[in-house]
Amino acid sequence: MASSTPAPLLSVEDLTMRFGGLMAVNQLSFTARRGDITAVIGPNGAGKTTVFNCITGFYRPSEGRLALSHAGGDFALEDMPGHRIARRAKVARTFQNVRLFAGMTVLENLLVAQHNALMPNVRSGLLAVFGLGHYRGRERAAVDTARFWLNATDLLARADDPAGALPYGAQRRLEIARAMCTSPVLLCLDEPAAGLNPRESDELSILLRKIRADGCSILLIEHDMGVVMRISDHIVVLDHGKKISDGTPDQVRNDPRVIAAYLGEGDEDEIPVEAAQ
Amino acid sequence: MSAVPGAARAAPISAARPTPARSPVAVALRDAFLSALVALGLFGAMIGLKTDAGDSALYLTPRPRLVAIAVAIVFVGRLAMVGWRIWRPAGTPSPRRLAATLAHTGRYVAPVLLVAAVTLPLYAGRYWLDLGVLVLTYVMLGWGLNIVVGLAGLLDLGYVAFYAVGAYSYALLAQNFGLGFWSALPLAGLFAACWGIMLGFPVLRLRGDYLAIVTLAFGEIIRVVILNWTSLTGGPNGMSGIPRPTLFGLTFTAGGGQGSFADFFGIEPSLTQRAIYLYYVILGLALLTNWVTLRLRRLPLGRAWEALREDEVACRSLGINVTITKLTAFAMGAMFGGFAGAFFATRDAFISPESFTFIESATVLAIVVLGGLGSQLGVALAALVMIGGGEMFRDFAEYRMLIFGAALVVMMVMRPRGLVSGRTPSVSLGTAHEIPPELIAEGHG
Numbered sequence: 001m002a003s004s005t006p007a008p009l010l011s012v013e014d015l016t017m018r019f020g021g022l023m024a025v026n027q028l029s030f031t032a033r034r035g036d037i038t039a040v041i042g043p044n045g046a047g048k049t050t051v052f053n054c055i056t057g058f059y060r061p062s063e064g065r066l067a068l069s070h071a072g073g074d075f076a077l078e079d080m081p082g083h084r085i086a087r088r089a090k091v092a093r094t095f096q097n098v099r100l101f102a103g104m105t106v107l108e109n110l111l112v113a114q115h116n117a118l119m120p121n122v123r124s125g126l127l128a129v130f131g132l133g134h135y136r137g138r139e140r141a142a143v144d145t146a147r148f149w150l151n152a153t154d155l156l157a158r159a160d161d162p163a164g165a166l167p168y169g170a171q172r173r174l175e176i177a178r179a180m181c182t183s184p185v186l187l188c189l190d191e192p193a194a195g196l197n198p199r200e201s202d203e204l205s206i207l208l209r210k211i212r213a214d215g216c217s218i219l220l221i222e223h224d225m226g227v228v229m230r231i232s233d234h235i236v237v238l239d240h241g242k243k244i245s246d247g248t249p250d251q252v253r254n255d256p257r258v259i260a261a262y263l264g265e266g267d268e269d270e271i272p273v274e275a276a277q
Numbered sequence: 278m279s280a281v282p283g284a285a286r287a288a289p290i291s292a293a294r295p296t297p298a299r300s301p302v303a304v305a306l307r308d309a310f311l312s313a314l315v316a317l318g319l320f321g322a323m324i325g326l327k328t329d330a331g332d333s334a335l336y337l338t339p340r341p342r343l344v345a346i347a348v349a350i351v352f353v354g355r356l357a358m359v360g361w362r363i364w365r366p367a368g369t370p371s372p373r374r375l376a377a378t379l380a381h382t383g384r385y386v387a388p389v390l391l392v393a394a395v396t397l398p399l400y401a402g403r404y405w406l407d408l409g410v411l412v413l414t415y416v417m418l419g420w421g422l423n424i425v426v427g428l429a430g431l432l433d434l435g436y437v438a439f440y441a442v443g444a445y446s447y448a449l450l451a452q453n454f455g456l457g458f459w460s461a462l463p464l465a466g467l468f469a470a471c472w473g474i475m476l477g478f479p480v481l482r483l484r485g486d487y488l489a490i491v492t493l494a495f496g497e498i499i500r501v502v503i504l505n506w507t508s509l510t511g512g513p514n515g516m517s518g519i520p521r522p523t524l525f526g527l528t529f530t531a532g533g534g535q536g537s538f539a540d541f542f543g544i545e546p547s548l549t550q551r552a553i554y555l556y557y558v559i560l561g562l563a564l565l566t567n568w569v570t571l572r573l574r575r576l577p578l579g580r581a582w583e584a585l586r587e588d589e590v591a592c593r594s595l596g597i598n599v600t601i602t603k604l605t606a607f608a609m610g611a612m613f614g615g616f617a618g619a620f621f622a623t624r625d626a627f628i629s630p631e632s633f634t635f636i637e638s639a640t641v642l643a644i645v646v647l648g649g650l651g652s653q654l655g656v657a658l659a660a661l662v663m664i665g666g667g668e669m670f671r672d673f674a675e676y677r678m679l680i681f682g683a684a685l686v687v688m689m690v691m692r693p694r695g696l697v698s699g700r701t702p703s704v705s706l707g708t709a710h711e712i713p714p715e716l717i718a719e720g721h722g
Contacts, residue, residue: 056594086596093594101587103717104580105702105709111577112584113595119577128576129569135576139704147706159706164716182595 007069009034009217010055010186015064017050017241024050026241028064032186032234037208037218039228041252042238043261048221049096051238052188055219056093057082070185087116092184094175096191096221102164106155106174109163110146113181118142149177153207169200176207186217193224205231229253237261301363309356316351320344387654394560398553406552408668410559410624414617415664417563419644419656421613424570426642427651428579429606430586430720432489435476435496436641439469439611441503441633443618448516448628449509458522458623462616469615470608472499477607481600496638504630515629519622521551522558529554559620566613567653573609575703582606583651583703586720640664647688649695650719658696
């Protein structure tokens, strides 16, 4: 994990999240470099989604700093409300259990994602009611962006279908397309391969590589080790809210602490019986 | 792997129910018999026993024949219903096909209704005009509330508060500052919108039932304040002498006279002219509400409202300011409520707190729910049926509410998501299809 590039895109420093007496994330530090796919892995309950919720503003961290820096500026994510993180800091996310606007069409889902681009300020919003202020042009551009991502996620044929009527795999892809429509700098994916069949997982890997190639960095939580090892540039391993390993896929794969966390062997804190689960 | 538990669960259920052995006739008879039994239990006391006041005491008169008739009706009705379900002839339209046909013809219903509404004063008498004004007031209220409940999915049980704010705003502005209807109208809407935002702030974090309770309380607070602030609002005596609307300065009075509409055009003065004018004013206001709503639905703000109804968390993750979005929905709905209130004040020339009770909120909400959340046409139809229909049944006196209640129950059984329950997409690449109601979220605050 030699940091050869200048400043990292996201640097997490001493992130701690407590829920009452429960320490969900404990003194976690890691960095995500620009143009990388950074995976956060770990056993169930390790605190991965909590980290995501802190980064995307759904939780306010108990302690620690979350610094994001890109061409648009430097942002202290721990102090920003969720919608501003998405809007200004350009961090987009998907959810572990798909959260689409089920009663709206696929295209409408993608246009809602471009809300801020379509209505940059109150004045333009008011003018748009009367069809003034270049609204038509902005809408055409938004539909084109939507069309681009529908094409990329192979959903163009279903643009006018309600999102709730799509099969599960397509809903997962739509959620990624919707997040990409906010033109993010960092895309946070919470278990995007969950519930996908092997072929769909392969397609997902291709899609994520394509997104990275287009200049968007990715932060990924995933249990499907096939996907993680294939596409990640950098892996952070969590267990019980602490970082236990950090490095390239090869380094992590051979790290005895990671093997111990997953298989429950050789860990001083745990009795071996727990490995049977 | 995941299919195994499901299969295991399904097996004992089918084993426990030996339905194939029983004939459909027996099933239908048994069902009808049980229904009749329930009816007997219910009606036995309710209809079967009547109290008569005698010389010095109450006498109980049993009415077994009436009970028998009621129970027989239930038995036969249930038998017919179950029978229909079992022996429905092939090719009969199922409720879903029926809904599709309804949606198809729905395209022509709206223009026909609009033409009928615009031309109503040409062929209708005074009674129908007044009824039309009443119905249109509720159509407008329904459309206003539809923004909050139907689009943004925020259950508001205190909508009448904004109606009251609008009405009292106009009355007070007219009384204290001598403003006319048209100059006070925007201000009334603005004040109501401000109150909408004031209500919006404390309830931002509330959802579902809690939101409903707080909005209900808000509606009552406004009414109680109006009732008790006697020095300003006249309290229970209300406010009278509210000026009538004018047409570019021309008044509508029974006597005609200088500066009146009749005088200007040299025609016989009559109160019907005022009724027609009021009718067109409310028609215009209602259509304005409709136009703004339809327009906003196709704009980012309207889409954000609907997205909020579908999933608030996802909205936040997409950079939508949920607070602002909710407040605009409250403000926009309240503004149209305020317009309707100002119109109400000028229509009756008299307002009192009695006109702004909870039953008004409930009626408007019922119109929105019956019409179908988010559907403009549905809300208009529901207002027509509920308010217009309610007037029609006035002759039935005490049976009116009974018929009304029964109609509501039947309606909700047949079409649980309202008259027009589908959703038309706001934008499409090819051809837009109606979105079935099962997929549409009802919103939970």
